[in-house]
Amino acid sequence: MNKTKLKQIYTKIESYDKIIIIPHRRPDGDAIGTSFGLKDIIVTTWPNKTVHVVGESSDFTSFIGIPEELDDDAFKGALAIAVDTANKDRLADQRFDQADFLIKIDHHVDVQQYGDIAYVDTGRPAAALIILDLFLVNQDKLKMSKDGAKALYFGILTDTGRFKYDGVDGDTFRSVATLFDIGLEKKEIHAHLDQRTEELTRFKGYLLQHYKKTKNGVVYFKIKPRHLKKFSVSLEEASSLVNELGVFEEYPIWLLFAEYEEGIVRCRMRSKGPRIDLLANKYDGGGHKMASGASLGTWKRTKLLIEDADELAKQFKEGSL
Ligand SMILES: [Mn+2]
Incomplete structure (x- = not known):
């Protein structure tokens, strides 16, 4: 101070x-x-x-x-x-x-x-x-x-x-x-x-049944406009569920993708292992060591970020970080 x-x-x-x-x-x-x-x-x-x-x-x-x-x-x-x-x-x-x-x-x-x-x-x-x-x-x-x-x-x-x-x-x-x-x-x-709408609670149920995992320890989900429509939730509400994906023991990194205005795709990145802010920097983002955001532009680029995050999780588990 x-x-x-x-x-x-x-x-x-x-x-x-x-x-x-x-x-x-x-x-x-x-x-x-x-x-x-x-x-x-x-x-x-x-x-x-x-x-x-x-x-x-x-x-x-x-x-x-x-x-x-x-x-x-x-x-x-x-x-x-x-x-x-x-x-x-x-x-x-x-x-x-x-x-x-x-x-x-x-x-x-x-x-x-x-x-x-x-x-x-x-x-x-x-x-x-x-x-x-x-x-x-x-x-x-x-x-x-x-x-x-x-x-x-x-x-x-x-x-x-x-x-x-x-x-x-x-x-x-x-x-x-x-x-x-x-x-x-x-x-x-x-x-x-503590309060959550019934709509968001239903979406949470969907999220927890449909998230994806990578080989080395990344959990992720892509919020598409059709999800928001189907469950009647806002993008902001849906994104607030990011930490629901952070509960699994062998999965130190979790990512929540969403499409913002004009089709721009962003990612909320969280970790309980390796620092992820440097990875966020690589994708026009940044923030804190364990909580960052990245800007991907298109859905296509999400694949690259998932691969990079998977590699990071691998290095972390091998103890090489
Ligand atoms: Mn702040």
């Missing part, structure tokens, strides 16, 4: 009346939780500041907050804060360059440096935890409401697989303790995470 830089970020926020928070496109729980947690801290501390979260919404995250659409004018003279996003291209609103000043706050590998101030801490398993670092370092000055605590808790839970993934450490729990001290009401969050 870089306290000096977190104090600098505090000073910047303090000096602007208009602040725009920008998460990444196709936001996940951490992107939305981080954005609305940060917004809550700013408006609770300074009720006279105007704070907007911009970008896209999703059914999964809308109970935390719904991003706004802003006119170009709104960016003039504003402080923009990009959260949870390694690459500029992935930011949900590309008008960050029209703002007066840009701060990057992220926990992914720093593949692209951007922002007038960049705060990147890959040691934090959720971007929401960096917002908590910012809060704790400036604790004598910043305030947070219960809603802010809820938003950050949602971000932390979703990005850590409810405290399961690598990167969760003592700091994680010390930070989360602060949220409980503020009066976090965790019930609604857990109820939301």
